[in-house]
Amino acid sequence: MLFRVDGSSELSLADQIAVQVRAGVVDGSLAPGERLPPARELAKALQVNMHTVLRAYAALREEGLIQMRQGRGAFVHQDAGPGLIRIVELAEQLMAEARKLGMSQQEIVRLIGETKYA
Template sequence: MEFRVDRRSGVATYLQLVTQVKQALRLGVLEPGDRLPTAREVVAATAINPNTVLKAYRELEREGLVEPRPGAGTFVRRSLSRPEAAADSPLGLALADWMAQARAAGLEREDVTALIAAVVDDSFNAPGPPPGPPSERTPRE
């Protein structure tokens, strides 16, 4: 696993690491028993403070996602993945198709992120059960 740190994001660096590990757990990139990079490896790759890496790993440990093994490293305890969320699942493939359409339409990363965030917010804030496929929804008025 390789970490990416965006110093301009406004998000604390340790939270960026936590989020990236959780994303890898959700997508099945990391699985129980996998070893996370050592703090030294992360520092070498990202030029961040070792204490920042250790803080992120402690947070993941507090959440029960990883466990430190003295002298061996930090290992994944449990997964967050769901088969429906895998990149090669029907939903993942449909999203990849949608992404290709968005790029072809000229949308930039920030445009896509904003659009997805708005749709996710609308979907999870709407009362009642989750909506069905578009063909089953009633048009908005």
């Protein structure tokens, strides 16, 4: 997969990298279990700081899209796919709306647990 960043974009460089990984999972150019480029190599290729790549990878790990393996790198999670990405997007929208209403994450989790579909 070819990564690109645009310094003039409103999105941070880390967010741009993360968006490209998500898009790769959705379009199938990144398959479950596939290894992502090492942070140092990707940073050098994109001419960005290595910590920028690590921030992108950390965000993707928190979303459950990638796994980080000590000394072995970052891999697309076995369960990653378009459905998971859509659920993450919906969860982010739900949390944004809940924050506007002054609700905490714990309150939202409790409400979800109480739904008839839980």
